Amino acid sequence: MIFHSIEFLIFFVLLIAVYWRISFKSQNWLLLAGSYLFYGFVHPWFLTLIVWSTLVDFTCAKAIERHSDLKIRRRYLIISIAGNLLTLGIFKYFNFFAENFIFISNVLGLSLDPLFLQIVLPVGISFYTFQSMGYTIDVWRKEIPAEKNLLTFAVYVAYFPQLVAGPIERAKHLLPQFNSTRTRKINDFESSIMLIAWGFFKKLVIADNVAVISYKLLALNSPSFPMLWTGVFAFTVQILADFSAYTDIARGVSRLLGIELMKNFNHPYFATNPADFWKRWHISLSQWFRDYVYIPLGGNRTSVYRNLMITFLLSGFWHGASWNFILWGGYWGVLLCAWHWLVVQKVPIRIPKPAAVACTFFLTMLGWMFFREPELDRIFANLVLSPFSVPAGDWSASLFLLSTVAIYSLPLWLHGLFVNIIENKKLFFRPAAAWSVATGLYLLILIAHSEVSTDFIYFQF
Amino acid sequence: MGYTRNIILLLLLPSVIRFGGAPRAETLYAFRSMDHFDESPLIEIRNQRPDFIFIGNSMLYSRIDFPYLDQISGRKNFSLAAGGSKPGEWFLSLKNYALASEFKPKRIFFFFRDRELTETHYKVEGFVSRRISEKKKGSEPEFAALTETKGLHFELAKLIPAIYPIVNLHLDFEHAVQRLALSVALDDSSSPELFLRELNSRFSVDKMRHLSPNNNLNVESSKYSATDTGETFSTVVENSFLPKLIDLAKTAGVPVTFIRVKRRPDQTNYTATSPETTKYLSELSVWLNKNGANYFDFTDDPKILLTMYGEGDHLGKDHMQWYTSKFFEHLREDLR
Numbered sequence: 001m002i003f004h005s006i007e008f009l010i011f012f013v014l015l016i017a018v019y020w021r022i023s024f025k026s027q028n029w030l031l032l033a034g035s036y037l038f039y040g041f042v043h044p045w046f047l048t049l050i051v052w053s054t055l056v057d058f059t060c061a062k063a064i065e066r067h068s069d070l071k072i073r074r075r076y077l078i079i080s081i082a083g084n085l086l087t088l089g090i091f092k093y094f095n096f097f098a099e100n101f102i103f104i105s106n107v108l109g110l111s112l113d114p115l116f117l118q119i120v121l122p123v124g125i126s127f128y129t130f131q132s133m134g135y136t137i138d139v140w141r142k143e144i145p146a147e148k149n150l151l152t153f154a155v156y157v158a159y160f161p162q163l164v165a166g167p168i169e170r171a172k173h174l175l176p177q178f179n180s181t182r183t184r185k186i187n188d189f190e191s192s193i194m195l196i197a198w199g200f201f202k203k204l205v206i207a208d209n210v211a212v213i214s215y216k217l218l219a220l221n222s223p224s225f226p227m228l229w230t231g232v233f234a235f236t237v238q239i240l241a242d243f244s245a246y247t248d249i250a251r252g253v254s255r256l257l258g259i260e261l262m263k264n265f266n267h268p269y270f271a272t273n274p275a276d277f278w279k280r281w282h283i284s285l286s287q288w289f290r291d292y293v294y295i296p297l298g299g300n301r302t303s304v305y306r307n308l309m310i311t312f313l314l315s316g317f318w319h320g321a322s323w324n325f326i327l328w329g330g331y332w333g334v335l336l337c338a339w340h341w342l343v344v345q346k347v348p349i350r351i352p353k354p355a356a357v358a359c360t361f362f363l364t365m366l367g368w369m370f371f372r373e374p375e376l377d378r379i380f381a382n383l384v385l386s387p388f389s390v391p392a393g394d395w396s397a398s399l400f401l402l403s404t405v406a407i408y409s410l411p412l413w414l415h416g417l418f419v420n421i422i423e424n425k426k427l428f429f430r431p432a433a434a435w436s437v438a439t440g441l442y443l444l445i446l447i448a449h450s451e452v453s454t455d456f457i458y459f460q461f
Numbered sequence: 462m463g464y465t466r467n468i469i470l471l472l473l474l475p476s477v478i479r480f481g482g483a484p485r486a487e488t489l490y491a492f493r494s495m496d497h498f499d500e501s502p503l504i505e506i507r508n509q510r511p512d513f514i515f516i517g518n519s520m521l522y523s524r525i526d527f528p529y530l531d532q533i534s535g536r537k538n539f540s541l542a543a544g545g546s547k548p549g550e551w552f553l554s555l556k557n558y559a560l561a562s563e564f565k566p567k568r569i570f571f572f573f574r575d576r577e578l579t580e581t582h583y584k585v586e587g588f589v590s591r592r593i594s595e596k597k598k599g600s601e602p603e604f605a606a607l608t609e610t611k612g613l614h615f616e617l618a619k620l621i622p623a624i625y626p627i628v629n630l631h632l633d634f635e636h637a638v639q640r641l642a643l644s645v646a647l648d649d650s651s652s653p654e655l656f657l658r659e660l661n662s663r664f665s666v667d668k669m670r671h672l673s674p675n676n677n678l679n680v681e682s683s684k685y686s687a688t689d690t691g692e693t694f695s696t697v698v699e700n701s702f703l704p705k706l707i708d709l710a711k712t713a714g715v716p717v718t719f720i721r722v723k724r725r726p727d728q729t730n731y732t733a734t735s736p737e738t739t740k741y742l743s744e745l746s747v748w749l750n751k752n753g754a755n756y757f758d759f760t761d762d763p764k765i766l767l768t769m770y771g772e773g774d775h776l777g778k779d780h781m782q783w784y785t786s787k788f789f790e791h792l793r794e795d796l797r
C-alpha cells in the first residue's frame with residue numbers, strides 16, 4: 001500500500017477513527033493488525049519474512065538478557081544478525097553474488113550454468129531488518145532491556161508509517177512509546193497536518209514532475225554535457241523531494257497516532273562539507289552505520305580511514321545489489337576521508353559559506369550520478385563528456401529543462417533557506433497559520449500535481 | 462470536534478473555488494498541439510504512399526527497424542507507432558491517418574501483447590490524453606462510446622473535477638511553468654512551438670537506450686505479463702475496439718495482419734502463458750481468421766532469446782535488424 005492512494009486514505013481514516021477510542025494495549029493490537037494489512041496488501045507472503053525477523057530477534061534478545069555467560073550471549077547475537085543478514089542475502093543480494101561469481105568463473109575459464117532466483121524483492125526489507133538488528137545489538141550492549149511483550153516488539157518491527165522506507169528507528173526511542181499511553185499534545189494535530197501536506201506536496205508536485213525530466217534525460221543514448229548534467233540535477237532534486245516526502249508523511253501520520261518518529265532529513269543540500277551532509281541526509285541510516293559499524297570498527301580512534309571506507313562501502317551496498325551503489329558508497333568514503341584529513345591536519349578552509357554549500361552540492365550531485373547510473377562504463381563515459389562539443393540547440397534545450405526543474409523545486413530551496421523562521425520559531429505551528437499553509441499546499445497539489453505519479457524511490461531498497 | 466470541522470472545511474474549501482471552470486479553450490494553449498487535429502502523419506502518408514502501414518506501441522518500435530525493412534523487402538513501410546498506446550489510440554490512427562487519405566496501403570500490421578487488442582479503457586486518458594486529442598477529428602462518437610468508463614473508480618475520478626473545478630487549472634499551471642522556462646531559454650525571435658517540437662524529437666525512441674538485461678534481473682517478466690481477468694475472449698470482444706479495427710479496414714478494402722509479440726522470456730528463453738490467456742488467444746486467432754484478418758504469433762520462436770531483451774518486453778536496439786529480418790521471413794506473403 002502506498003501513501004498516495006485511495007486505499008491508504010480509507011485504511012488510515014478507518015484506523016484512526018477507532019484508535020483514539022480504545023485502550024493503549026488495544027491500540028497496539030490495532031497497530032499490528034493495521035501494519036500487517038498495510039505491508040501484506042499487495043504481496044501477503046511478504047509477511048512471513050517480517051514475522052520471521054520479529055520472532056528471531058525477540059527470542060534472541062530475551063536469551064541475550066537472560067544469560068550471563070558471554071559465549072552464550074554472543075551466540076544469540078550472532079543468530080540474530082545472521083538471521084537478518086541471511087534474509088537480506090537471499091532476497092536482495094543472491095543474484096548479485098551469483099552474477100559476479102559466474103563472471104569471475106568465466107574469466108578463469110570455468111563455464112558454469114547461471115543460477116538466478118526469480119523472486120520479487122520484498123518492499124522495505126533493508127529497513128526493518130536493520131531496525132530489528134539494531135534492537136538486538138542494543139540489548140547485547142546492555143543499553144536497553146529486552147522487550148518482554150511480543151506484541152509490543154512486533155509493533156516496533158512492523159509499525160506501518162516507517163516500515164517500507166524508514167526512518168530506521170532506534171529501540172530506545174520507539175519501544176517506550178509503544179509501552180506507554182499515548183497522549184495528544186497541543187499543536188500535534190496542526191503540525192501533523194502540516195507535515196503530511198508538505199510531504200504530499202514534495203512528492204506529487206516536486207518529485208513526480210521533476211522525475212519526468214530526469215528519467216528522459218538520463219535515458220538518452222548519447223547525452224551531451226549540458227543534457228546529462230541537467231538530468232543529474234533533476235535527479236538530485238527528485239531524490240531529496242521524494243525521499244524526504246515519505247519521511248514527512250510518515251512522521252505526520254505517526255504523530256496523529258501519538259507516536260513520534262525521528263527526523264530523517266535536515267536540508268542536506270545546504271551542507272557545508274561532506275561530514276555535514278551525512279548529518280543531514282538519511283540521518284537514521286548514517287547514525288545506524290556510525291553506531292553499529294564505524295564505532296565498533298574503531299571509529300576515529302584507530303585506522304579511521306579504513307573504518308570510513310568500510311562503513312561507506314557497506315552503506316552503498318545497503319542501497320542496492322549493484323556495483324554503482326558500491327561505487328557511490330566508496331566515493332563518499334573517499335570524500336569523508338579527505339575531509340577528515342583536512343580537519344585533522346587543521347588545514348585552514350576559509351571560504352564563504354555560500355561557496356562551501358555550492359561545492360558540497362556539486363560533490364553531492366556527482367555522487368548521485370553514480371547512484372543513478374547502473375552501467376559502470378557509462379559512468380566513466382559521463383565523466384569525460386566534453387562541454388565543448390555540444391550539438392546545436394542542446395544548451396538552450398538544457399536551459400529550458402533546467403529552468404523547469406528550478407521552478408518546480410523552488411519551494412524546496414525556500415524551505416531550506418527560511419528553515420529557522422519556519423521551524424525554529426514555530427510560526428506555522430500556530431493553528432491558524434498551520435491550517436492556512438496546509439490549505440494552500442492542498443490547493444497547489446490539486447493544481448500542480450504531476451499526471452504521472454511513481455512509487456517512492458526508496459521503496460526499491 | 463474542532464479537528465473534524467477543520468478537516469471537513471479543508472476538504473470542502475477547494476470546491477467553492479469555481480474559477481477553475483471547464484477546461485480552457487484552445488486559444489490558451491499556444492505551445493501545445495492539443496485540442497486540434499494533428500494532420501502531419503496524414504500528410505506524410507500522402508507524400509510517401511507507403512505499401513504497408515504499421516500500428517502499435519513500443520512493442521512495435523523496439524522490434525522493427527523500418528529503414529532496414531524497406532531495404533530487405535524492397536517496399537515502403539510506414540510506422541504509426543506511439544509509445545504506450547493501446548487499441549483506443551490505434552483505432553484513431555487507423556481511422557484518421559492510415560485509411561484517411563485517398564491513397565490506401567496494401568496491408569496494415571498491428572503489433573500487440575497478449576490481451577491488448579480487447580483492452581478498451583486502458584490508456585485513453587491521463588498522460589496520453591493530449592496525444593489522443595491530436596488524433597481526433599471532431600467528437601469521435603465511436604471512440605467516446607467505447608471508452609465511456611464505468612465502475613466506482615472511474616465515477617470517482619470523474620467526480621473530482623466536478624467537485625473541485627480548480628483541478629482544471631492544472632494545464633494552465635503547466636503552461637505557465639512552461640512559458641516561464643521558455644522565457645529563460647529562448648530569445649524573442651525564436652518560435653516556442655518549433656522549439657518544443659524539436660525538443661520532443663530529441664527523446665524519440667531511437668535516441669533512448671535500453672538497459673542491458675543484466676541490470677534488470679529483478680525486472681521479471683511477470684511484472685508485464687497479462688493478468689488473468691476471468692473473462693473469455695467472446696465476452697470482451699464486442700465491447701472492444703477490435704471489431705471496429707476490422708470493420709474500418711474492410712470498408713476501405715485493406716487487409717490487416719495482427720502480430721503477437723513474444724514477451725520477455727525466462728532464463729530458458731521460454732515465455733509462459735497462463736491457461737486462461739492461451740484459451741483467449743486461441744479464440745482470438747479463430748475470430749480473426751473468421752473476419753478475414755491474418756494472425757501471427759512470435760511467442761514460441763525459440764530463437765528469440767532473453768539476452769536480446771532490454772527493459773521489460775522491449776527488444777534491445779542491437780537486435781532489431783535481426784528481428785526485422787525474422788519478421789520479413791515469416792510474413793513474406795503478407796509483405797508482397
